[in-house]
Amino acid sequence: MGVMSANDSMPPITPLDASAAVSIRGLFKQFENKIAVNGLALDIPVGSFYGLVGPNGAGKTTTLNMVTGLLVPDGGAAMILGHDVWRDVNTVKRMIGVMPQPSQIFDRLTGLQLLVYAGMLRGMKRAEAVKRANDLLKAFDLEASANVIVADYSAGMTKKICLASAMIHSPRVLVLDEPFESVDPVSSANLRDILIEYAATGGTVIVSSHVMSLVEKMCTHVAVINRGQVCAAGTVEQVAAGEDLEERFLQLVGGRHQAAQLDWLDGGAQ
């Protein structure tokens, strides 16, 4: 093997894939002196259930915010179903459903009102929005709380109403940041079924999650993100490479250290 020149270490830049649900090249974002996303490239096929995993601060949320047109990148390009995200942001926003953070919703509305509002905001007629809102409340086990204001929901219920509000306009791509956090096992199994069926019928789901067992169980594909770059991506089987996905994740991102470093903790002994 010859000596590597600077050019050898730079991967060739392949063009954006217009047939992908999401195609990203050279995405870059810096906050003051912190590089959050560092030349990230990824293709997410249509109909896939794609997991984004990575340690805290790896750049997952920053990437998703840029790809969904919520945050302007410092460099790079992204396409959703063939449309350039920043040149054509309104078209892109019509095609995607982004789960809002609980702090971003109008929580003085009831669950039903919030969903109808989300539907009408996307241009739906009130009657259709009400019908779909009721279907979603039922699917998400929230029927009994339809007329309760969202501020009085538990954390898991709030998460579910946020997810429902991202789905009401039947988007072609769903982008979900930590959708299962605080959601109980029964609800999360129901949500999983809804999302798997949505992907099986041609929708694309992108989830960021720290729960490796869930990613392994429900995702068709996974990308491991570390320090603002993709360090492995492909089908779950390809990335796991014959091992448990969590084990593989730990190998890829490193960072395990000895618990003994906290010897003062000492089981709480005085």
Ligand SMILES: Nc1ncnc2c1ncn2[C@@H]1O[C@H](COP(=O)(O)OP(=O)(O)OP(=O)(O)O)[C@@H](O)[C@H]1O
């Ligand atoms: N608005 C901001 N201002 C300054 N730094 C930021 C901002 N947003 C993110 N960062 C920094 O960018 C890096 C990537 O953050 P990001 O939220 O994208 O990570 P993440 O992979 O989603 O992490 P987590 O798994 O903990 O949610 C972190 O170091 C974070 O501190």
